[in-house]
Amino acid sequence: MKNITQSIVPACLLASTMFVFTSCTTVNTVERATPIGTKQVIADKRVITDSTLNKKVSIAGVNEGMTQGGFLQVQIEVLNRKNSMQTFSYRFEWFDMNGMLVDTPTSVWIPRQIEGQETLTITAVAPTTTTKDFRVKFMENVRND
Amino acid sequence: MKPNFYSILLTVSALLIFGGCATHTRYVETTGPRTIVTTDINIQDFSYAAEDMIKSLLASGALDKTQIQPAMLAISRIVNNTTQQIDTDLLIKKIRVALNQSGKALTTTTMGIGGIAEDPLAQGIHQEKEFYTDKKEPQRLPDFTLSGKIIEKRDRQNEVRQVTYAFQLSLTNNDGLAVWEDEKEISKQSKRGVIGW
Numbered sequence: 001m002k003n004i005t006q007s008i009v010p011a012c013l014l015a016s017t018m019f020v021f022t023s024c025t026t027v028n029t030v031e032r033a034t035p036i037g038t039k040q041v042i043a044d045k046r047v048i049t050d051s052t053l054n055k056k057v058s059i060a061g062v063n064e065g066m067t068q069g070g071f072l073q074v075q076i077e078v079l080n081r082k083n084s085m086q087t088f089s090y091r092f093e094w095f096d097m098n099g100m101l102v103d104t105p106t107s108v109w110i111p112r113q114i115e116g117q118e119t120l121t122i123t124a125v126a127p128t129t130t131t132k133d134f135r136v137k138f139m140e141n142v143r144n145d
Numbered sequence: 146m147k148p149n150f151y152s153i154l155l156t157v158s159a160l161l162i163f164g165g166c167a168t169h170t171r172y173v174e175t176t177g178p179r180t181i182v183t184t185d186i187n188i189q190d191f192s193y194a195a196e197d198m199i200k201s202l203l204a205s206g207a208l209d210k211t212q213i214q215p216a217m218l219a220i221s222r223i224v225n226n227t228t229q230q231i232d233t234d235l236l237i238k239k240i241r242v243a244l245n246q247s248g249k250a251l252t253t254t255t256m257g258i259g260g261i262a263e264d265p266l267a268q269g270i271h272q273e274k275e276f277y278t279d280k281k282e283p284q285r286l287p288d289f290t291l292s293g294k295i296i297e298k299r300d301r302q303n304e305v306r307q308v309t310y311a312f313q314l315s316l317t318n319n320d321g322l323a324v325w326e327d328e329k330e331i332s333k334q335s336k337r338g339v340i341g342w
Contacts, residue, residue: 068206070250089178104246105239106199108192110177125200127246142178 024083026116039063045091053140056081057088058113072126073132083116087141092124095133111141180206182333184308185229186295190331194312195239197329202240202245207316207325208249211288217248219287221317227297227310236312237291238335289324304337 044062048054060077067073080086089109094102104127114120126134173179180189202208220241223233244250254264255271262268275284286287293314302305309332316325 035307067204069203069209071203071247091176105192105242106196107197108189109174109178110193110196111178123200125203127199127243128248137176143180143182 001020024116026083027084027118034125037103040065050139053088053138056086057065057138060119061137067125070129072131074101074124074126074136076122077110078114078120078122080114080118082121084115085115087111087113089139089141090122091137092135093135094126094131095135096128096130097132099133102131109139111143151261165210184306184333184335186227186231186310188235190310191239193331194329195243197242198236198312198314198327199240201327202244202316202325203247203249205325208289210324213285213288215248218244218250218252218290219254219256219290220263220307221290221292223292224294227295229297231295231334233293233295236293236295240314242292250289256287285288286319288319292317300325305334306337307334308333309333 031121039061040063041061042064044059046059057064058079063075063077065073065075074092076090078088089111093105093107094104096102106124106127112120112122122136124134124136127138173187176192180187182189195206211217218241219247220237222236225231241252245252255262255268271284291314293312296311296313298309298311300309309330312329312331314327315323318324
């Protein structure tokens with residue numbers, strides 16, 4: 001009995017160590033210390049219903065601009081707070097001057113992967129030049145992978 | 146009469162058996178997160194590719210550089226270089242709808258490769274209109290043509306198999322220059338035994 005315990009304990013330790021080290025892969029980054037470009041960061045309103053997702057993948061900031069054709073362009077910086085790869089889906093919704101939803105074929109749930117401690121930028125362009133507002137939804141992947 | 150244990154057990158078992166045999170079919174949002182994923186090109190893959198292409202095309206401003214607005218667009222050849230039989234309109238129609246909606250480009254349905262119109266009736270009406278009109282104006286030619294290719298690449302390492310679909314599109318102006326080009330790649334991995342390919 002003692003022999004079995006002696007052989008199982010190191011094996012379990014080795015397996016758990018391997019699991020920890022293989023599942024945690026984080027991203028190192030480097031960038032200009034004082035960026036030349038200035039972000040047009042906008043104030044945002046957040047409704048968090050899934051705190052588990054928010055603890056893993058959080059929104060670092062929302063940047064807004066206009067394309068040369070006059071379309072509203074939005075960039076959202078997403079940060080993976082965990083040390084392991086995470087998956088999530090997002091969807092952009094666009095609204096016109098009257099607050100009405102603009103139905104567009106580009107409004108789809110898009111799955112993304114984000115590595116540990118990685119920052120990811122999600123970009124979207126409004127479907128019309130009359131689009132004034134947007135809303136982005138985030139959720140954990142629900143597909144059976 | 147009180148139901149005894151065996152009658153309840155019989156009812157529950159019957160429900161389980163017949164309920165288990167029933168086919169559960171339900172509606173899902175095509176653009177939603179609950180569509181099925183296989184190693185083939187799924188309906189959502191066309192949506193992802195179209196979303197990326199439209200975003201890139203509108204942000205580029207390539208459609209703004211025509212004298213007459215909105216620009217006129219004709220659809221050229223979209224090559225399917227995959228092992229699957231797919232209708233490329235699943236990609237192109239989404240792009241056409243979005244461009245039409247944006248007000249930046251309108252697609253002609255009376256011009257096509259080899260003179261074959263997408264809408265033969267519209268082409269006939271257009272020709273008849275030209276015939277009966279005294280003053281013939283030269284027909285407006287498309288400012289741009291949209292062409293592309295869908296490519297499939299399969300790789301395998303031990304039990305893991307990977308398939309990548311590359312969606313490539315080019316917008317060519319009437320001087321024959323590609324003024325906008327983009328590529329969207331979608332990769333999927335599966336383990337052997339789960340999906341047999």
